[in-house]
Amino acid sequence: MTSLSLRASLREVSVPPQMEIVYAHPAALADVPMHYCPGCSHGAIHRMIAEVVDELAIRERTLCVAPVGCAVFAYKYFNFDSCEAAHGRAPAMATGLKRILPDRIIFTYQGDGDLASIGANEILHAALRGEPIGVIFVNNAVYGMTGGQMAPTTPVGMKTTSSPLGRDPLTQGRPIHLTEMLATISGVAYAVRRSMHSVAEMRKTKKAIRLAFQAQLQGLGLSLVEILAACPTNWRLTPVEALDFIRDRMASEYPVGDFKVDERLRNWSGEC
């Protein structure tokens, strides 16, 4: 039985009186197969976003701006309205949407090449303006869709298809810490880094996504959640090894933590 038909049959199952449903397909997630590689974090992150949208009951007024990169088809996987942006331009596109639809919940979903390289200017100025949009920044240290080239977030020494000898800081620079940079900007309400390398970290990731959406619901400014994500295919690792790589290599360059949390969010005690 495929996972799809299993899911469909589970929905039809009647729940006996002494049992309750504790885990179900989120209404905000489309019931379609995803194209992601085994061990890729995108699918789980999509699901977390969908769960948060359901929990906040905002599916009918949420819009996603999808990126160019592996998550280019994000708009097929969410069960709400979306647009597909040009590479790096999602914050500008989201700005246009939010200015016309100020009462809608608008978020961009961007990778590290998209946000930290070609779109660095767009995210910087959206932050400067304090655009009340959400930014889900998925950092897997490489350009995934094009086959694992060096990204601005690639750790020093890491071999990629465009840094075959390992990233050399003398000629290729050091990894950019965009979340820490954006945290210095007053228009940013929420800037944190989370990770997908363990279940405990994933729970914290979901809670951060929920806080980011909450910041937008409160109109506090730009909210950004950077998520350290696995790319086993381009890292040439197994899915399990990829999680260890996040913990051992990426998290040392990119420590998880809160870099900016608006005071008005700290008092919010939402449960996830």
Add this chain to the structure above:
Amino acid sequence: MARALWKGNEALAEAAIRAGVDAFFGYPITPQTELLEYMARRMPELGRVFLQAESEIAAINMVYGAACAGARAMTSSSSPGISLMQEGLSYIAGSEVPCVVVDIMRGGPGLGNIQPSQADYFQLTRSAGHGDFHPLVLAPATLQEAVDLMYASFDLAFRYRTIVIIAGDGALGQMMEPVEMPPMRPPAQDRPDWAVFGAKGRPPRAITSLYLDAEELEQVNQRLQAKLKVIAAGEQRWECYLTEDADYLVVAFGTVARIAKSAVRAARAMGVRAGLFRPISLWPYPSGMLGTLIAQMRGVLVVEMNAGQMLEDVRMAVCGRVPVRFLGRMGGVIPLPDEIAAEIVHMARTRQRGNGHGAQRLLQFKE
């Protein structure tokens, strides 16, 4: 409404406001900046969206976002800024959302200068971005016409879900003329049935230009091309001036065309029956009407503020039936009525000597 004296860039801005523009996103660049400044004052007064973007790239992508939500969105720029907008224009064309762009052209290539130019003709009509598409390009010659075309531009953009570009030049943007403004229309209330604004009570929508399957993308392209054919058939605009009895035809658009009118009159005073054909729509090019006019002509003179870009459209319409001469000024130099008139008279005398084809100089520039 009474006529009042307006500056070109500000008249365009006010006309867009009266046409019901919801949102303006732009970036300063001479010689269009007054348009942005006017919007900065007026749009907030009316409770509409004005935003000075961090770049032309961001501005066109903000337009893209606002247009996806069904808004009447626009930007304005000048040649180097339009180059930066090409990426966004291509996505907008591929996604089939409507928007309006004003290009107040300046001298190029590169940083060039801030003087009037028509050297964006190819860029606007042929290569406004990667992929197969054409914006609807309208080139006014007077401020009244600029206002009227701007007023009609959002209706055209929404009717065809296409990009409409108002192509002016630095002279049009900076000059002052009496203009009668059209009445104020309220911004549209209803959101189009293709727009994204939250999937309440309906299935979700996605606006995209991505089709990985080759045959699917070919079908999308075929649909786009079919739409362009409808636009090409229905939206050709032109003006004929003193062409009824003309033997020699000047073809010019925008600022050059109004100068050419003086030249045509001067040539007639010197005994040459000249007329002017002025394309108002640069894409679609009014080839059919030009082709019809050619039948009675003994020669054609194309005058542009570039190295001969519309010249190619004229040659295609003429199809070798009569000699085509060209007078081009570049780098922000505006051709004078006298030099255009001299070219018309020279063309006529060369033809009368019977060696028109042999003597024609297809490209002629002032030293």
